[in-house]
Every structure is written in C-alpha cells, then in structure tokens.
Amino acid sequence: xxxxxxxxxxxxxxxxxxxxxxxxxxxxxxxxxxxxxxxxxxxxxxxxxxxxxxxxxxxxxxxxxxxxxxxxxxxxxxxxxxxxxxxxxxxxxxxxxxxxxxxxxxxxxxxxxxxxxxxxxxxxxxxxxxxxxxxxxxxxxxxxxxxxxxxxxxxxxxxxxxxxxxxxxxxxxxxxxxxxxxxxxxxxxxx
Numbered sequence: 734x735x736x737x738x739x740x741x742x743x744x745x746x747x748x749x750x751x752x753x754x755x756x757x758x759x760x761x762x763x764x765x766x767x768x769x770x771x772x773x774x775x776x777x778x779x780x781x782x783x784x785x786x787x788x789x790x791x792x793x794x795x796x797x798x799x800x801x802x803x804x805x806x807x808x809x810x811x812x813x814x815x816x817x818x819x820x821x822x823x824x825x826x827x828x829x830x831x832x833x834x835x836x837x838x839x840x841x842x843x844x845x846x847x848x849x850x851x852x853x854x855x856x857x858x859x860x861x862x863x864x865x866x867x868x869x870x871x872x873x874x875x876x877x878x879x880x881x882x883x884x885x886x887x888x889x890x891x892x893x894x895x896x897x898x899x900x901x902x903x904x905x906x907x908x909x910x911x912x913x914x915x916x917x918x919x920x921x922x923x924x
Contacts, residue, residue, distance in 0.1 A: 744856065749899030761833040777825040782807065831888050849922070851871070853917055853919040883898055
C-alpha cells in the first residue's frame with residue numbers, strides 16, 4: 734500500500750468523502766447557502782412547513798416554537814432570532830438533502846454504468862521539493878451501488894462514512910497508489 738498523504742509536510746487537501754460531499758451539495762443546488770435574506774427565510778419556512786417531513790426536519794434541527802410563532806414567522810410579522818435562523822438553515826439543508834438524494838442516485842447511477850470522476854491530488858505547493866510525490870489527476874468510475882451508499886451518507890450528514898467509502902473506492906480502483914488519494918484537492922463529476 735502506498736503511504737497516505739496527511740499534510741505533515743505542507744500538502745493541502747481534504748478527505749475524499751468531504752470533496753464528494755461538497756460536489757453533491759453543489760449538484761443539489763447549493764443547499765448550504767445562508768437564509769440571510771428575508772425572502773430566502775420565508776421560502777425556506779414555506780418549504781419546511783409544506784409537509785410532515787419538513788416538520789420532522791425542524792424537530793431534528795431543534796426548532797421548538799409554538800404554532801402561533803411559526804405563523805408569525807411565515808406571515809413576516811416576526812423574525813426568528815439568530816439561533817433559530819441557524820436552525821432553519823440546518824432543517825432546510827437536512828430536508829433538501831433527503832429530497833434530492835433519490836434523484837442524485839438515479840443520475841449518478843447512470844442506468845447501471847456509474848459515473849466517471851476526476852480525482853485531483855493534494856496541492857503540494859508548500860511541500861519541500863525533495864518531499865513531493867509525483868501525483869497525477871486520476872479518473873475512476875464509481876459504480877451505482879457505491880453512489881447509493883455515498884448519497885445516503887451525504888443525505889444523513891455522515892462525513893466519516895463518506896470518507897471510509899471513498900477510501901474503499903480508492904483502494905479498489907487506484908491500484909497501489911490509492912493511499913496517496915485518500916486526501917485530495919477536489920473530486921470532480923457531473924450528473
């Protein structure tokens with residue numbers, strides 16, 4: 734097994750599962766964006782209060798307000814405090830991830846063919862030349878069952894599970910150099 738690049742000598746990167754999570758979030762429409770604007774806040778509240786799943790997401794995020802307060806927020810008569818705005822953002826992101834997961838699985842599964850990804854190695858610009866490794870951008874295919882697990886972990890917010898799944902994928906597809914790609918600059922793919 735090739736040694737992992739950990740950043741001990743100045744390499745800059747992130748765990749592969751984290752890179753995949755960032756890209757999935759982009760594909761899902763930037764669900765982590767802030768609800769700073771009043772219009773964004775109202776839209777998020779309407780999205781959350783439109784179904785029982787939305788109320789469950791609010792409960793998971795720690796929003797416990799009276800129906801009267803919720804009605805006032807929806808009508809724009811009262812603004813939630815900063816803590817509740819953060820909880821609304823968290824509930825919205827949770828529900829949005831869960832709602833787009835099925836679509837992402839289908840698109841990334843690509844009718845049983847999976848999706849080709851580009852794995853960009855860590856940035857070694859800050860590493861002493863004598864300690865740098867020759868790492869190229871690698872292209873691998875992630876199979877549908879692997880995407881299913883990754884998307885399920887992403888929708889559940891399971892970063893550790895995504896990183897472990899990425900390490901398994903890297904070991905299976907990148908050969909003896911797989912350890913050098915457990916941390917990456919980015920993993921790119923479309924769906």
